[in-house]
Amino acid sequence: MPAGIVGVLTIGQSPRTDVTPSISAIVGPDVTIVERGGLDSLTEENLQLIAPDASDTTYISRLRNGKSVRIGKKKLLPYLQNELSQLEKETDIVLMLCTGDFPMLETTKPIIYPDRVLNHTVSAILASGSLGLIIPLVEQREQLEKKWEQSNLQLLVEVASPYEKSDVAGAAHALKEQGADIIVLDCMGYDERHKTEAVRVSGLPVLLPRTLVARIISEYISS
Known part of the structure; x- marks a missing residue:
């Protein structure tokens, strides 16, 4: 079409x-x-x-x-x-x-x-290693850890909401320090500015769902 x-x-x-x-x-x-x-x-x-x-x-x-x-x-x-x-x-x-x-x-x-797209994309890119997630709410942590659970990946999670005042760059830096190989901004609310800041402070590949x-x-x- x-x-x-x-x-x-x-x-x-x-x-x-x-x-x-x-x-x-x-x-x-x-x-x-x-x-x-x-x-x-x-x-x-x-x-x-x-x-x-x-x-x-x-x-x-x-x-x-x-x-x-x-x-x-x-x-x-x-x-x-x-x-x-x-x-x-x-x-x-x-x-x-x-x-x-x-x-x-x-x-x-x-x-x-988007959750299916993200999961399959990460699986294709990262066969093993550490996956860094930035999520909006601390209440979502347990739920999202289950969603992303894969036997060959270590999950590292930081919280920073895209809708409220929060430190996405700080979260990305923390994931880098913890040994993340790639970062996923796990919410459609994260925008291009959030990705730019996450890449700048971490030097890691960052996936932006939108x-x-x-x-x-x-x-x-x-x-």
């Missing part, structure tokens, strides 16, 4: 003006991007409906007003599925704008999950 319509599904609210420009720059001006968010139907006053509890997986995302929000996965899923069902009617392919695990979503269109998956989408829609 010479051009296409790409759906971008965020777990927060759309539009994601902090992310979609990065994707647009890679897929090109001929590609139309349609955005929807799992929290689009909620207002700031009723966000307690998706607040995480102790038994749930916690994610963090962005509201359209620029504020960050913590989200309980189980509570999010019905809202997210509803938005996806509408989005797929308008698009050729959907990008899940989260590096979390969402195998339970139902769709009739191709959908790209640009990695955008290049895969570009390859798909130009075929």
